[in-house]
Amino acid sequence: MxxxxxxxxxxxxxxxxxxxxxxxxxxxxxxxxxxxxxxxxxxxxxxxxxxxxxxxxxxxxxxxxxxxxxxxxxxxxxxxxxxxxxxxxxxxxxxxxxxxxxxxxxxxxxxxxxxxxxxxxxxxxxxxEDPRDLPRLATAPFVVVFDLDETLYDQYFEDPAVGEACHDFVSTDAKGKQRTVKLNPGVSEAFDRIHALGGAVVLFSANVDDTCWANASAWSMDGKPVLEHPAVAGMLSNSHLVLQPKTDGDPVVEPSKDLRVIDLDLERTIIVDDNPLRLFQFRNVRVYKKFQADVYCTTADASTKKAYEQGLKTVVDEIDDSLRYMKANPDTSFVDAYLPYTDLGLRAVAWLMAGTRRSRAEAISLLRAHPELADEEY
Known part of the structure; x- marks a missing residue:
């Protein structure tokens, strides 16, 4: 975002x-x-x-x-x-x-x-328009949807000089405007791990279509365009945002990302996004701390630098933990297993810890066994 x-x-x-x-x-x-x-x-x-x-x-x-x-x-x-x-x-x-x-x-x-x-x-x-792999999305044990701006990369440097000195690629849009883009450290490793775990990745940005495609064309991993990475099964952008009238459920009045285009039942898909304001399936949302390239590229504080570098690794560690729980509890969906790491799940875990004197690990286990304890929405 x-x-x-x-x-x-x-x-x-x-x-x-x-x-x-x-x-x-x-x-x-x-x-x-x-x-x-x-x-x-x-x-x-x-x-x-x-x-x-x-x-x-x-x-x-x-x-x-x-x-x-x-x-x-x-x-x-x-x-x-x-x-x-x-x-x-x-x-x-x-x-x-x-x-x-x-x-x-x-x-x-x-x-x-x-x-x-x-x-x-x-x-x-x-x-x-995108190379959407529908068969794979229909059968993958889990799908991770990643927002782009300030989640996987930052293309809006407050100081252009910082962007010139600290970027991973340069994109050019249809009008010839160039942008320096800094990737969130750990993106490549996160995609590789998700692929190794059997999952699929979808990129979904609220940014305008042309900007997203220009960036995707300039962004490569292992010498290939990012959309050819074996983990990536599609990319959606601004024109895929939807509104929803009340005749189809709760009204959605802000153009938003609908995860049902990927997973109708919302049982196998989470979205990692720094801004939940363009989302409405909140039990599937892993809110992510904004990646700010200006700060990452200029900070002299080792702890700040490390926190940015561990961000995506932490998300994949959470996914790995959820898959282990699913293996031990085969009737649990991926979304229920991952629930403790979502924003609504974190609130439920804190509530259980405070109200029952359980440890964090015990509260997580209880929530996974009883996912109905987490709220459906805000």
């Missing part, structure tokens, strides 16, 4: 589709899974203006959305209505919204109706 003071100069970028990674058809996952792609041979039915209007949520005021660009058609769709009307699963319905916005950026003056029809065609045929 981004610090507001450090992003005040950002505006949504008008980028053509060529600046984004080319859409790729995704292999069909196991039958019966929520991630199953729609039938590739099916043609979407004709649509008209009334359908587009019915699928579109009422626009938010531009002052309420820091990413809003009044010059672009960046509408939010009623995801549940798209699913029921066109037989799409949630992942493909959200991808329809992403395709629509890509098309709007490529041709701002184009016909919204034609844009919607093309986005629907792509979604119906199972096309994703």
């Amino acid at each position: 981004l610090r507001l003071a450090r992003r005040s100069s950002l505006v949504p970028l008008l980028a053509c589709l060529a600046a984004c990674a080319p859409p790729k058809a995704t292999p069909v996952p196991p039958a019966g899974s929520d991630a199953a792609a729609p039938c590739p041979a099916c043609e979407p039915p004709p649509v008209d203006d009334s359908e587009l209007a019915a699928m579109t949520l009422a626009p938010r005021p531009s002052w309420a959305d820091k990413y809003a660009n009044p010059e672009l058609d960046e509408r939010f769709f009623d995801i549940a209505k798209l699913m029921s009307t066109h037989g799409l699963d949630r992942a493909h319905a959200v991808e329809l919204q992403n395709h629509y916005r890509d098309l709007a950026r490529a041709d701002p003056g184009g016909d919204p109706q034609a844009r919607y029809a093309e986005a629907l065609r792509r979604a119906t045929e199972g096309v994703f």
Whole structure:
């Protein structure tokens, strides 16, 4: 996530589709899974203006959305209505919204109706902009979704001179603007360990699409683009954020990351994020201390430096501990096993320790055995 003071100069970028990674058809996952792609041979039915209007949520005021660009058609769709009307699963319905916005950026003056029809065609045929590995996401024993800005990297140096002297790569966006980017120490090791443990990684940023793709193109691990790392099974960005009307559950009024596009039952997936304000499935949230490159690169305090360097290692250690518990207790889901390390779980652990005089380890064991003791939401 981004610090507001450090992003005040950002505006949504008008980028053509060529600046984004080319859409790729995704292999069909196991039958019966929520991630199953729609039938590739099916043609979407004709649509008209009334359908587009019915699928579109009422626009938010531009002052309420820091990413809003009044010059672009960046509408939010009623995801549940798209699913029921066109037989799409949630992942493909959200991808329809992403395709629509890509098309709007490529041709701002184009016909919204034609844009919607093309986005629907792509979604119906199972096309994703990112290299989404749906079969793997449907079968992985656990999935770790990582936020990008101030979680896995920092690209907004307060002092440009620090960024020039201390960065891991330089990205260039569609307008030719360059950014120096510093990776959170331990990213490569964290991805390698998650892969070795059998898990999958998904990158999910609220930042604008063009910036995310520019960074992903410039970021390499072991000499390959980060999206080709064996742990990484996909990347989502700003156009994948959703709103949710009250007809589909509790209203979501801030554009947010919906983990159900990865894991319908929310039993195998956690998200590691420095800012939970764009999240709403809180039992799956591991709140992360912001990675601030200016501080990391300039501090003379060894303890501060070490704390930053141990941050991601600690997260993977927690995952490893949760998997060991699952092995000893096969009926426990990954999310329940990891619950004590989430923000809501930490509150429950502290409550149990104070109220029952249990040790931290004993409180964690009790919470894992009785996950209902943790609150569902704030």
